Amino acid sequence: MSLDERPALYAWYRAIGLSERASTADEFLRHIDRLLGQRLSALFKGTLGGLYSTQIQEIATTLPASKAELLSSLAHDEDARRHVSGILDRATFVQSPLYIGKASNLRRRVGEHLNQSSDLATRLRREAGISMSDCILRFQYVPPFTEVPGGREDVILLIEDILTRISPAAFVRKSG
DSSP, X not given: XXXXXXXXXXXXXXXXXXXXXXSSHHHHHHHHHHHHTSBOSOOEEEEETTTEEEEEOOBOOOOOHHHHHHHHHHHTSHHHHHXXXXXXXXXXXXXXXXXEEEESSHHHHHHHHHSTTSHHHHHIIIIIOOOGGGEEEEEEEOOOOTTXXXXXXXXXXXXXXXXXXXXOOTTOSSOO
């Protein structure tokens, strides 16, 4: 993929990637177990009142026994495994994004994120066990908006604010 050096809004998503990683029943089940064991958000720490320390983190949970048994049966049927994998892969962009951002130069900003020592890469790896290579980028370039007061930069900030409020990204430190 070639990214332009133009202003854009973008989002990183956790890639489900089941179709390409699950050619056997065992691989299929192992990958689903891995997906269900992942942390879905950063660990948030806080204080309740003056006496209680609390932590909260969104995590996926394991399937109940009856559904795990059904999944195991499906895994051994190649056609069923292919269909289930396809459905789950298409859900990649239905899930909440991991991160929503804005960039005045999309190519440069994405390059910064892809550096394994970047703040985002470090947070994803440490707090959720996700590598940037397990993520998918979606983006939209933003036109100049020359007729709008404040111009493109204010519009980009506005759209980013709306997106982070309607689709909370797990690793955005604050909305807008």
